[in-house]
Amino acid sequence: MSGILAPFAFEFMQRAFVAALVVGLLCSMMGTYVVLRKLAFIGDGLAHASFAGIAIAYLRGLNYAFGAGVVAVVTALSIGFVHRRAKVSLDTSIGVLFTGAFALGIFVMSRSARSTVDLQSYLFGDILGVSRGDLIVIVVLALLVAFVVASLYRPLLYTSFDPTVAQASGIHATFVDDVLLVLLSLTIIVSLQSVGIILVAALLVTPAAAAAQLTRRFVPMLLLSGVFGIISSVGGLYLSYELRSASGATIVLLATLIFFASIGVSAVRRRRVSP
Amino acid sequence: MNVVEARDVRVQYERVTALDGVNLTLTSGIALGIVGPNGSGKSTLLKAIAGLVLPAAGTVTVFGRSPRDLPPGTIGYVPQIEDVDWQFPANVRDVVAMGRYPRLGPFARFGAEDRAAVDRALAALDLTALAQRHISQLSGGQQQRAFVARAIAQEPKLLLLDEPTTGVDAATEDALMHLIRSLVKNGLPVLMTTHDLDRAPEWFDRLIVVDRRVLADGDPATVLEGGTYSAIREHTHVHGHLRADRGPE
CATH class of the missing domain: 3.40.50.300 (P-loop containing nucleotide triphosphate hydrolases)
Structure with missing residues (x-):
């Protein structure tokens, strides 16, 4: 193979592209809920918190996704619990818990003599290092998240818009909130290896924010966000191959570019409507 | 009872x-x-x-x-005009349709009966002409009517x-x-x-x-x-x- 298909000649690149496609789609569609519910800070927080799980799993020789998953889910549910029970505001409760968990990760690492090189890849992402086993975990978790989101589609939408009335009419809003946080944790874990802890929050926010500039209906926003997510992740990975740049950073930069382009398009459209 | x-x-x-x-x-x-x-x-x-x-x-x-x-x-509940996000991506019909959501199980289709209930609720609150309008473009009274319509579409007890x-x-x-x-x-x-x-x-x-x-x-x-x-x-x-x-x- 040559020309534009050159990157696909390598098996590790094929795996990377599949991972990018899944991660881009999943993050950007979950991102619709993140943006509408103003959970951007939670996304960032959970990603950082999962570092503790990765560090512990790494030192114990366990699967990273398992370690990150346990810590992220526990943190997600604790954030909700502390917020509701201790009457601490949501952003404060996130701020306390995620930095605490992130610090735990660094603490555990610092007491270990083992090399920290591998962990770097979780901070910044290493999509080219996705193994066949990693890919299976990514795909299975993504399908699980997609299934639960589809089954809770209406409760999620209703509680995103008007949790009080949704609750009064018989939808268990706090249950839906908790499920969403768990799904968000799983989404982040699926994405960690591809884009890394620092950058995953961007994929959860930027494509959906770009979509929100261009449409005022929910389903089109969800779909458009998914399209932007895929363009960013797959396009970004391709560009990173051509430009020999870091894949995670290239993916996020492309998403950022799409966001600003959307703002531009939206501004032009508004000017045409009201001259 | x-x-x-x-x-x-x-x-x-x-x-x-x-x-x-x-x-x-x-x-x-x-x-x-x-x-x-x-x-x-x-x-x-x-x-x-x-x-x-x-x-x-x-x-x-x-x-x-x-x-x-x-x-x-x-229970159908219409709160005082509340602090929902009026920029939420939804038009009037979308909001009224939410009234049907509690009854619909996972993967259930939004069927003809649901659409008819939404149509009736929109008509009852004189919102049919505004159905496709984004919620941020409503007056306070129209927003209030949209919320009443949502409760009516729910067909509460x-x-x-x-x-x-x-x-x-x-x-x-x-x-x-x-x-x-x-x-x-x-x-x-x-x-x-x-x-x-x-x-x-x-x-x-x-x-x-x-x-x-x-x-x-x-x-x-x-x-x-x-x-x-x-x-x-x-x-x-x-x-x-x-x-x-x-x-x-």
């Missing part, structure tokens, strides 16, 4: 007692008006019945069950309305109350808070005066003639807020 039954209900927000010793029963097919000064606990009473706040003491049952254990879609006539023009108020009267006539029990004492006798079958507890209860004209409401309002005007008089319990 009584539609609503509240026994010795006390609701506490931190150190403020919003309701204390409230007893109330509501039977089917009547419109019950709730009046009381600002901060008297009117809205809290509706929230307790909707299961949104849990009583610190006493019990609330709706159709014999705790409000949170009711089948989805039983009990309708709770928190000052739905506040901030709407006279024509909308008349249309709204005409609609509510017709729902009541068809057997739907309605609880509604209001400040409009003049209209209360024509709107409601029964009126209660609430100020942390139920101070008067009965036929609207009789209750208003009894002077309980004007007395507490007078008291509020002379001495400032009632809560401040009583202090924390």
Whole structure:
């Protein structure tokens, strides 16, 4: 193979592209809920918190996704619990818990003599290092998240818009909130290896924010966000191959570019409507 | 079975007692008006019945069950114009359609019956022409109507309305109350808070005066003639807020 298909000649690149496609789609569609519910800070927080799980799993020789998953889910549910029970505001409760968990990760690492090189890849992402086993975990978790989101589609939408009335009419809003946080944790874990802890929050926010500039209906926003997510992740990975740049950073930069382009398009459209 | 039954209900927000010793029963097919000064606990009473706040003491049952254990879609609730995000990606029809969501199970189709219920609710609130309009482009009164339409589309067994006539023009108020009267006539029990004492006798079958507890209860004209409401309002005007008089319990 040559020309534009050159990157696909390598098996590790094929795996990377599949991972990018899944991660881009999943993050950007979950991102619709993140943006509408103003959970951007939670996304960032959970990603950082999962570092503790990765560090512990790494030192114990366990699967990273398992370690990150346990810590992220526990943190997600604790954030909700502390917020509701201790009457601490949501952003404060996130701020306390995620930095605490992130610090735990660094603490555990610092007491270990083992090399920290591998962990770097979780901070910044290493999509080219996705193994066949990693890919299976990514795909299975993504399908699980997609299934639960589809089954809770209406409760999620209703509680995103008007949790009080949704609750009064018989939808268990706090249950839906908790499920969403768990799904968000799983989404982040699926994405960690591809884009890394620092950058995953961007994929959860930027494509959906770009979509929100261009449409005022929910389903089109969800779909458009998914399209932007895929363009960013797959396009970004391709560009990173051509430009020999870091894949995670290239993916996020492309998403950022799409966001600003959307703002531009939206501004032009508004000017045409009201001259 | 009584539609609503509240026994010795006390609701506490931190150190403020919003309701204390409230007893109330509501039977089917009547419109019950709730009046009381600002901060008297009117809205809290509706929230307790909707299961949104849990009583610190006493019990609330709706159709014999705790409000949170009711089948989805039983209670239709229209809060005061609230702080939802009006930039949310939804038009009027999308919002009214949400009224059907509680009844629909996972993966259930939004069927012809659901669409018909949404159409009827839009028509009943005179919103058909605005159905495709984004919610941020509505006036306050139109937003209020959209929320009432959502509750109507839900086809609830009990309708709770928190000052739905506040901030709407006279024509909308008349249309709204005409609609509510017709729902009541068809057997739907309605609880509604209001400040409009003049209209209360024509709107409601029964009126209660609430100020942390139920101070008067009965036929609207009789209750208003009894002077309980004007007395507490007078008291509020002379001495400032009632809560401040009583202090924390």
